[in-house]
Amino acid sequence: KNQVEQSPQSLIILEGKNCTLQCNYTVSPFSNLRWYKQDTGRGPVSLTIMTFSENTKSNGRYTATLDADTKQSSLHITASQLSDSASYICVVSSKRGGGNKLTFGTGTQLKVEL
């Protein structure tokens, strides 16, 4: 069964600090991995997307890594801001039929405090 597990479940950090969120997956066949940010009461918004051949991808203060051998990904947030407080969801795509089957993690709830 395809699964995506994220850790930690929740995290509190001080503004300006860095943090790293983890994602482990068992999805086959692998197509790509995405990190989404979901603010409270809003739909998820894509941060990064990585395919099998990509090891790292950055989007501003967000840097995602992918190790396809160990089936692990991380999302590193640099110099956190209060607006980074949100749920961060790891999504792994498996190509199936005419489209992609997405498996969602349960998310890491990040809170950035003063």
Place this chain on the structure above:
Amino acid sequence: GAGVSQTPSNKVTEKGKYVELRCDPISGHTALYWYRQSLGQGPEFLIYFQGTGAADDSGLPNDRFFAVRPEGSVSTLKIQRTERGDSAVYLCASSFAGEGTLHFGNGTRLTVT
């Protein structure tokens, strides 16, 4: 429109009633997805449309749930004989074909009392 639009944003209904949730995808996006999200959980796949047809409806939990997309644009998720366990946020997303990044709406929060 500029983004995926979902209406209503909130819906409160009594157990046993019928509800319809609407999704207006980004213009030109042929792929449309419905997800259900419970508190503290990631979105759970319900159904995927490619154009007018349901390409994958394996996530629909039972026959009380049904979705249509008659003209390949707007989609309606229909829930019959609602139960309290149906309470959740129902998210809609769209993308170009079935390959691209999903663009999500802000969801409809359904509460069944």
